[in-house]
Amino acid sequence: MAQKEYDVPVLEDHLPTPHLQRDALAHVRSHPAKPELQKALGFPGELVEDWEAKAVAKLGELLQKHRSLRVYLDACVKCGACADKCQFFLGSGDPKNMPVARQDLLRQVYRKYFTAAGKIAPDLVGAKPLTREMLDEWYVYYHQCSQCRRCSLFCPYGIDTAEISMAAREVLDHIGMGQKYTNEVILKCHQLGNNLGLNPAALRNTVEGLEEDIMDDTGVPVRLPVDEVGADVLLVTPSADFFAEPQVDGLIGYAKVFHQAGLSWTLSSYASEAGNFGMFIGSYDHMQKLAVRIRKAALDLGVKRIIVGECGHAWRVAYSLLNTTSGPWDFLDPKYPHPQHICEYTWDLIQKGGLNLDATANDDKVVTFHDSCNPARAAGMGGYPGGQFDIPRNIIKTVCNKFVDMHPDTIREKTFCCGGGGGLLTEELMPVRIAGMKPRMQALKQVMDEKGVTHMAAICAICKSQFTGVMPRYGMDPYMIVSLHQLVNNAIQLGTKE
Amino acid sequence: MSFLSVAYALLFYGAAAVLIGGLGFKIWSYFALPVPMKVFTAPAPRTRSGAALRVAREVVFFESLFHSNKWIWIFGALFHASLAAVLLAHLRYFTEPVWGWVVLIQPIGTYAGFGLIAGLGGLWARRFVEERSRYISGLSDHLMLALLAGIGLAGLGMKYVAHTDIVAVKAFALGLVYLDWQPLPTDPFLLLHLTLVAMLMIVLPFSKLLHIPGVFFSPAHSQVDDAREHRQIAAWNAALDATRER
């Protein structure tokens, strides 16, 4: 049989709201986690016997632990304001990818088991028992949500489908229906400290290779130290930065910035990953264990400051959840009492005149910026609301002469997900990823056509991988995608300041 | 005192008990539930007063809805503003002497009755004509609109179709408040209006009308973005600190 061709959406000059295409993505199901993997994470290996009771009990537990979940399940009025806000719906037309419909898969079960109305008049309020078919729908559609929170932004009550999809995944894991991709990553990170499964020796090798590359390119000995006890700063970055294109050019960018600033810094082989996939599966336990690795590395190395590399959900965890899971961080320098984003660091340095940058180095580019969902809608930067939008743009405008923004409805807090976040960055979900990327591609195409944009910068390892992986299917050049610090990397004049 | 008057008096005591008890319980339970982490929807205000203002803007202006869907906003705002005006105008049935400002807004209350119906009509029409809304609408969504529209239409019916002795209605209402029961007129529009109002009071704590307390408790809007400075934690996850390696 011929390999299944994916339907690649055609880009028009605007983004139409699709007509409903029932079950358009119902067949796209991510691979289940194997029993050994499930067990290694403390979950049942396969679907447990009494899954209905277990699932309901777990849901009940989560309802007692999170006000958000309870309020969100109660408050929806089915107004439909969120319905056309999800990129996976916009790209596919599958009605179950409308945020409210996605939420309803869990809400129907909540109503049935936890509300008086659902017990008395289930048909009236759409309460449904948890059947095997329902479990399958949960598995499919809660793994088609990138937890980007765009729907929350547009909901009159802020109802956050990410919270609901995390809860659903937590329930699924606890009855033996975990997802292979995310759980594999979590296990690797527990075992080796990073999502790619790089052991310390391989990590050291890799960064030594990078040091040589920089030496060859520039003739300047820029270091990427690993496990240096007594360094002032710990850099925690997504492990894709060590390998993947264009992420690695961003890492080289950070290293050059630190070099020019004369910063004493180090990577940690124990906490060689900023990303925290524990969040994706709604597991506080796993999220906390992964977060505590960073704390332990910081204490063991005796650093005074932590800087986090370009990674979207890592920044959500670092900004919004690190204090909770692994705080208090009172051992850090009181001047920098909490982990900082690499963009905060670089922008601060630029403002102090600490970097010698030549923007003409990027004159071959017209750059736009893709706001990643997690920095945009689940974190902050710079100590004021909206700093997460200004600071990356400020840096880009400093290192590039030609910068344009995409359509205002597709940037800043209204940004679209790249289509690969939240545990979707796996091959078998390709049709979902293609669909989810459509709104962003449409906005990008518009500025390419109208403003001559040649490159799109991002500050998220997942965004970068998703874009470079899927853009060819839209007939676009994957090399358009650049790390923000890759632009800094190009512009920085080594040897002139240090 | 007729059987009917007694039945309605009891119905309203019962409905009020369900409403206050049910809603009170819900509010208390929202209040008591833990908030184990920061899950605000960014960009979020950095101060408590800023977050309170954000919630207030959602409550008063439906700010997020305005940015997401102008039609829903127009009909929703029309309905809710009209409802507020109508409810305030109804205070004249429960106050003696009637407060000055309640007297002043009576004409607004009349127009608002029509606004309420128009708003509901628009919201209801969406559920039929717009494909996505049709898909997500359940039976209860239609019934809720029918209930509200029924209340509004019966109310207008009393004013424009078959007049009701509102002096007697007021005596009945005050009688309920002061535990001095008075006879209730038996006009069909009035009885329909009151029956539906009592039903609304009873279903409110069990229905999607929980968006009324929900809007104040949504962490997305009400949380302050001080995640870095303040360690947001609840008892259950604070207890897990003890299990940490460092």
Ligand code: SF4
């Ligand atoms: S916008 Fe909010 S209230 Fe409206 S349907 Fe979506 S989740 Fe429900």
Ligand code: SF4
């Ligand atoms: S969180 Fe994002 S991906 Fe999930 S339903 Fe909402 S808009 Fe869609």
